[in-house]
Structure formats: C-alpha cells, structure tokens
Amino acid sequence: MGTLKIGELARHSGLSVETLRYYERRGLIPPPDRLPSGYRVFPHSTLKRLAFIKRCKSLGFTLDETLELMQLQLHPEQESVAVKQRVDERINEIEQRINDLQRIQQALRGLSALCDGKGATADCPILAFLEREEPADTSAATPPEPL
Structure with missing residues (x-):
C-alpha cells in the first residue's frame, strides 16, 4: 500500500x-x-x-479522551461499556455547558434591558452593574429587573 x-x-x-x-x-x-x-x-x-x-x-472530545478511545479501540475483545461511558460523560458535559450558556444569555438579556442605548456612558446602567463590587459568583451575574 x-x-x-x-x-x-x-x-x-x-x-x-x-x-x-x-x-x-x-x-x-x-x-x-x-x-x-x-x-x-x-x-x-x-x-x-x-x-x-x-x-x-x-x-x-479532548485529545486525552481521544487517546483513551483509541486505546479502547486497540482491545476489541473488551466490553463496549467503557466507550459508551465516555460518550455519556461527553453528553453530560455538553448539557452542563448548554445550561451555563443559557444562564449567561439570560443574564445578558437582562443587562441589555437595563439600557436604552441613549445618553452618556457615564450614566449607562450596564456599566454601573458591571462595576459593582460583589463577589464574583454566578448568581451575581443576573442583573436586577428593569424599572
């Protein structure tokens, strides 16, 4: 060949x-x-x-995970449960990332609703929210409801 x-x-x-x-x-x-x-x-x-x-x-899949799958492929006599487990882990990670992205999207929509885009940046409620001194935890990412 x-x-x-x-x-x-x-x-x-x-x-x-x-x-x-x-x-x-x-x-x-x-x-x-x-x-x-x-x-x-x-x-x-x-x-x-x-x-x-x-x-x-x-x-x-990461390169490390790919290497693991390739190692599993080299042993065709083994049960396929390990391969399925890797795929199921990937699904769970993707679902978690989707949930995180949806949470971020919701927070960004709330931030966008705070500002009408008019006036000086000094008065921008988005910037005011972003500069608030609070612990950087994910629950603080959700802005207050617009007035």
Missing part, C-alpha cells in the same frame, strides 16, 4: 504538518519510519487514525 511523507499526509488529511508532529508527540499517531534520506514516512493506515481523531475532535 505504500507510505506517505509528512507533507503528503498533511495534504491528504487536511491537517498541518505542525499538527501531525504534535499528534506524534502526544502519542496519537505512531512515530514514522525514516528513509535513508531522513524523510519521515507514515503508513496509509495513519490516514484512518487521523480521520478517527478529527471525528472525536468534532464531537468535543
């Missing part, structure tokens, strides 16, 4: 050479063989691994 030099691998995978070197340092792709000329050459199977990494990344 042949091999690919790092530039060819980058072009076929859509990743940069720097990213490929980083993935190699992190253990996500195996170290390449070297030709007598010093060129790095990767087996074509590395493209499949890079596609796996890209899919994991697109689903929000």
